[in-house]
Amino acid sequence: MRTNKFIKITTAVCVGLLVLGTYSCKDAKKEKVAEPEVVEETRNAEPFFDLSLAQWSMHKMIREDGVDPYSFAEKAKNWGFTGLEYVSQLYNPELEKANYSEEAMANFVAKSNAEAEKHGMKNVLIMIDGQGNLAVNDEAERNETVEKHKKWVDAAAAMGCHAIRVNLNGSTVPEEWIKNSVDGLTKLATYAKTKNINILVENHGGLSSNGELHAEVMKTVNMDNCGSLPDFGNFCIERKPDSWDCLKEYDKYKGVKELMPYAMAVSAKSNNFDTDGYDTGIDYVQMLQIVKDAGYTGFIGVEYEGSEISEEAGIIATRDLLIKASNEIE
Secondary structure (H helix, E strand, C coil): CCCCHHHHHHHHHHHHHHHHCCCCHHHHHHHCCCHHHHHHHHHCCCCCCEEEEEHHHHHHHHHHCCCCHHHHHHHHHHCCCCEEEEEHHHHHHHHHHCCCCHHHHHHHHHHHHHHHHHCCCEEEEEECCCCCCCECCCHHHHHHHHHHHHHHHHHHHHHCCCEEEECCCECCCHHHHHHHHHHHHHHHHHHHHCCCCEEEEECCCHHHHCHHHHHHHHHHHCCCCEEEECECCCCEEEECCCCCCEEEECCHHHHHHHHHHHECCEEEEECCECCCCCECCCCHHHHHHHHHHCCCCCEEEEEECCCCCCHHHHHHHHHHHHHHHHCCCC
8 A cells, every 4th residue: 555656657657658759768757856745745644533642652651760640741742642541540659549539539630631721732531440340240340340430430521531441351251241341331331421421442351352242242332422442452362371472362453443333532552663664563554544444533542552662752653653654545
């Protein structure tokens, strides 16, 4: 999909002029002076989506380098983003210490809102982790998990976000997992609807990374404020015990295609890059074609997880790759 259009056009001109006997092939190439400028303009065209930054891209800065998580808005602004995707666990030291009290949550909301407003940024969503399992067999535990997520629904509403992202951890038996997921999501989405907040499920390991099963859950829940958050890279269904090594992985392109009909957000995972700036494990051109074909025009969040370059360099490289790849699709 990255064919050099200039060469194609020049070859066609060359053949035609040789037939007419008017110019040499060398002359024809000299006449084609405007084409590179047209190609350059196309590369600089606005993408079909808005750019947000997933705060997880900064987790090493925050956890290892002591960067203030409330500097998120300022840094994202400086890196060329317009939207913010918060990660709940990066605020855990202060929130856990206060047992997620109303006062602590209100402080998180107020400080985040102040920074977003100061830097002209849009609060998009909050990614929720560590608040329980929505797909476990024990209904009492599922209900408790729903209750724990409600405070984050309230926070998202107070911040002007459109959604929270949740995980569907629990049973590893497909039939049980589907049933449990539908129950947990329906209960949480019913509450969230009163706050005008969407509940989004990311493919985030386990059976949630099985695109077909994940899509079946979305279809069965069938609520207009419950959808998916397809991530380009989170399709490991099973890992080695006590290891990050993946034993079983779902086809990422098939999975994103299956989840896009329900997508209300999209996450552009990245790890390593080649010398031309393309991700070495994910074909961004193919992924963005799938996203565009689904009619999606919302925010795409950059989520860099690599280690070969710094987080800042990886964030910028992923941002640039999204823009470049968006101009290479049909």
